[in-house]
Amino acid sequence: MEFRFFYHLGNYLLMLKGMFSRPENMKMYWKQFMQECVDIGVGSFGIVFIISLFMGGVTTLQTAYQLVSPIIPKSTIAQVVRDTIILEFAPTLTCIVLAGVIGSKIASELGNMRISEQIDALEIMGINTKGYLILPKILAALLMIPVLVAISGFLGVWGGKEAGVLSGVISAEQFMQGLRQEFKAYNVFFAMAKSYTFGFIIASVSAYYGYNVKGGALEIGKASTTSVVVSCVLVLFMDYALTAILL
Numbered sequence: 147m148e149f150r151f152f153y154h155l156g157n158y159l160l161m162l163k164g165m166f167s168r169p170e171n172m173k174m175y176w177k178q179f180m181q182e183c184v185d186i187g188v189g190s191f192g193i194v195f196i197i198s199l200f201m202g203g204v205t206t207l208q209t210a211y212q213l214v215s216p217i218i219p220k221s222t223i224a225q226v227v228r229d230t231i232i233l234e235f236a237p238t239l240t241c242i243v244l245a246g247v248i249g250s251k252i253a254s255e256l257g258n259m260r261i262s263e264q265i266d267a268l269e270i271m272g273i274n275t276k277g278y279l280i281l282p283k284i285l286a287a288l289l290m291i292p293v294l295v296a297i298s299g300f301l302g303v304w305g306g307k308e309a310g311v312l313s314g315v316i317s318a319e320q321f322m323q324g325l326r327q328e329f330k331a332y333n334v335f336f337a338m339a340k341s342y343t344f345g346f347i348i349a350s351v352s353a354y355y356g357y358n359v360k361g362g363a364l365e366i367g368k369a370s371t372t373s374v375v376v377s378c379v380l381v382l383f384m385d386y387a388l389t390a391i392l393l
Contacts, residue, residue: 158354164276165284175282182286187293190247194294195301197243201235202227202302203309210315220316224324227306229333236299237337238385241344244291245377249352252283253373256356257366265357280357284349291345292338299337336392343388344381351377 209226256279259265268275303325310316316324355373359365 154354157358158350161276161280161354161357162350164274165281167274167277175278178278179282179286182282183290185251186248186283186286187290189251190244190290190294191297193243193247194240194298197239198236198298198301199305201239201298202231202305202307205230205235205302206306206310207313207315210310210313220320221324221327223310223316224307224321225327228303228325228329231302231306232299232333232337234385236302237295237340237344238381240295240298241291241341241348241381242378244294244344245348245352245381246374248287248291249348249374249377250370252349252352253356253370254366256280256353257359257369260357260359261362261366276357280350280353283353284346287345287349288342291348292341295337295341299334336388339392340385340388343384347380347384348377351380 205227206223209223209230213223213226256265259279265275265279268278307318307321310321311318352373355369355376356366359369
């Protein structure tokens with residue numbers, strides 16, 4: 147078990163090292179990067195939109211259910227919802243979902259290219275396939291995943307407000323008052339730090355498993371599943387590590 151861990155870790159680090167070389171054709175790299183931005187950002191927006199709205203709504207209703215004391219002002223509900231979504235739900239929950247959406251796509255795409263010998267053909271032509279195929283995916287994830295997390299945070303808070311108003315547990319004025327109370331800008335920095343870390347993990351781990359597929363269609367499915375599982379575990383581990391270090 148330990149041997150396999152160090153084997154994969156060594157290969158993963160070598161893959162990252164192999165990505166950085168002088169681009170053969172900057173125009174093609176740019177085109178590839180923009181295509182990945184569209185696939186990762188626009189392609190994942192729908193699922194992020196849905197989970198963020200319901201995440202915010204459920205958080206508001208559950209917080210209101212627990213804060214039943216008449217001593218505690220209603221605006222406290224909005225404070226709890228705001229900090230919970232910014233610190234944890236928007237970066238972590240969104241990235242776990244994206245690990246399944248983006249990670250499986252990257253792993254299966256590269257795995258299909260590997261078993262159909264497209265990667266071998268590119269290498270024969272003298273192209274650095276790690277730099278051409280993997281680096282644009284990682285850079286696109288580093289750009290688009292924090293954007294999706296920021297959108298998720300905004301939609302989560304808005305969904306929480308609408309759910310609170312529609313259910314009658316809190317008025318719009320009380321919610322807005324709670325949003326402004328004791329707001330810490332550092333929490334947003336913390337959420338962005340997590341989103342960049344998680345974005346790199348999701349793209350690089352998925353690319354590693356897809357790029358190193360051996361076998362046929364069955365192995366592509368296994369690599370895709372393994373990449374999602376490993377990405378989710380690493381996201382949760384880094385979530386704890388970053389919380390312990392930065393908070």
